[in-house]
Amino acid sequence: MSYDERTFVMVKPDGVQRGLIGEIISRFEHRGLKLVGAKALQLDEELAKTHYSEHEGKPFFEGLIEFITSGPVFAMVWEGKDATRQVRRMVGATDPAEAAPGTIRGDYGLDLGRNVIHASDHEDEGANEQEIKVFFDDAELLDYEQATDEWRYE
Template structure:
């Protein structure tokens, strides 16, 4: 089992796509083990996007991610990081394949609806930025036996 962070960005919230996007992850068999609606502060944005803070376009990114509420969530499942990133599609909604979340709902290079951790180290770091250990719930959904083989 692997955990990853997703952020339904302000454009997802404002466009009222939250439920449709969450349903896709549930339909895939991923489990939500933490979720909250919150406002990203400039300080949190700088921590999350630390590698981009010095880039010329960072102020636009910070303004976007702090511009409205987001939904932060932790998903758990087999190869969850890769599965989520494949479901999201290319970073630019203009290049994302139909059938992916960005391919179906985004028509922008920058407003791409959802963030997903890009690797195990990033997932661990990002989850800790948005959630305390007490906010994450360990559980096995009863449907799990019908979603994957017992030895997976």
């Protein structure tokens, strides 16, 4: 059983270095989302600039590129009903100081520039597909049924 919404999530270098990949995966799995793609990688400057192109020209852009290329990241694609909105709510506000307790950034984020995780924006309909294609080839994404699928949705 496949649900039509997939969303892109990336554990940033600070989250990888702090050993939070497993905790973050567990949170999404416990929510009922299905992991359909995942890989560790080191972003080069070109890939980082492609990923964050909407921020080009902003004062923080160069620092963002420097940070996201400073260490490995863990890229993922999650699938589920209303997956993007669910993930964004679980991730919390961009600024960890504003993120609610219980969200990933509220629990683990320390600083606006070190906020542990990136997630596609729900407001931009094309963001998921565009971000997924930047990081994953079609062959790297799985389409499978889980034994628990029937217990997740009506």
